Amino acid sequence: MMEESVMNRESNSYTLIYTTVVVILVAVALAFVSQTLRPQQAKNEAIDKMQQILNSLRIKADSGNAEAEYEKRIVDSYVVNVKGEKVDGDAFSTELAEELNKPEAERKYPVYEAKIDGKTKYILAMRGVGLWGPIWGFMTLDDDKNTVFGASFGHSGETPGLGAEIDKPGFGKEFIGKKFFNSDGKFVSIAIVKPGKTVQGQDYVDGISGGTITSQGVDAMLLNSIGVYIEFLKK
């Protein structure tokens, strides 16, 4: 008797309705959770970005003091266009990933200025592709706008132990003192080479053993991302 009143569980219509209801309920629940937690996550991401910028300045900050350190060290920030002119916009909220989808003339590139021991340092943003997903980083140049003062890198999902090593301080440290322009004032970027190899005509650092594709991604990222700042760096 009971069986008749309940819908047949194995029928196609029951299965269809069941899946629809389950999927809608799950979607609503996830949307709600995501919306509720969004402000807190955005704050964490901002602090993480500050930490990365500070890392490229060779300053170690944890999530507790990153905001205060950032306020103290970063004296100015602005966005420049491809001609190296300052334009309207906020550097910190500028997402390089979005800018790169725009036509070249409309793109804005963030620049941060910091003072270390009374000298100005320029921090430039970078973005590229690794093996599994995006990689990014910050490059800090001395006031000659050529010599590297420090660098920090990040990635969303490179192979742990191999490509993922780029976010370790040890990799960023290798860049210190390297130059982006050659002695004739031409932009040549910094090459990432297989450990032990050398290149002529430009500065180079060792890549990550076993992380060849990620290292090549960093190489391309330096060329492309710092390349767009050429006009700004020449001023």
Place this chain on the structure above:
Amino acid sequence: MGLSENNKKILLGPLGKNNPISVQMLGICSALAVTSKLEPAIVMAVSVTVVTAFSNLVISLLRNTIPSRIRIIVQLVVVAALVTIVNEVLKAFAYDVSKQLSVFIGLIITNCIVMGRLEAFALGNKPGPSFLDGIGNGLGYGLILIVVGFFRELLGSGTLLGFQVIPQSFYDMGYANNGLMILPPMALIVVACIIWFQRSKDKDLQEK
């Protein structure tokens, strides 16, 4: 209100004789990946416990309504939703750890323990015992993770939860951290040592 004899067995069994890692050999991969430090091991243990407990509860509540043809799909939807929620919560409240665990939280979806308990227990039992079974198995998994994480961080980095515990005087006398402990193969060897220890204590578990 105490637990009945049967429920106690459901809750505590996976901590010992029925342990998902050391006896059933499930979930080994994440045990290798997240145990080089104690803190991510603990967070992973808590996350998996939450996911197994609540997915067991939800599937047990739904067990009489799920069309059997699509039961795996329904299980996956429930598990995936719970894992996504855990991931979002970690990103909001434990950002550094969530960055460290990165893909492994998402991979809880494919952890055989979760699906295994849904199929083996939640589909055939009432919500209360199912919830306890989920907690028990999560804790059994977590126990092994924490033991492995403890030894790997202590011997590999000389720290526990980031605090230096091996005194400087040891290093001055020539003691060095064992870098091998940080690498994944040592997790397998530590797990093997736990299994060895457990089987030598508990003769029932020894294969004939």
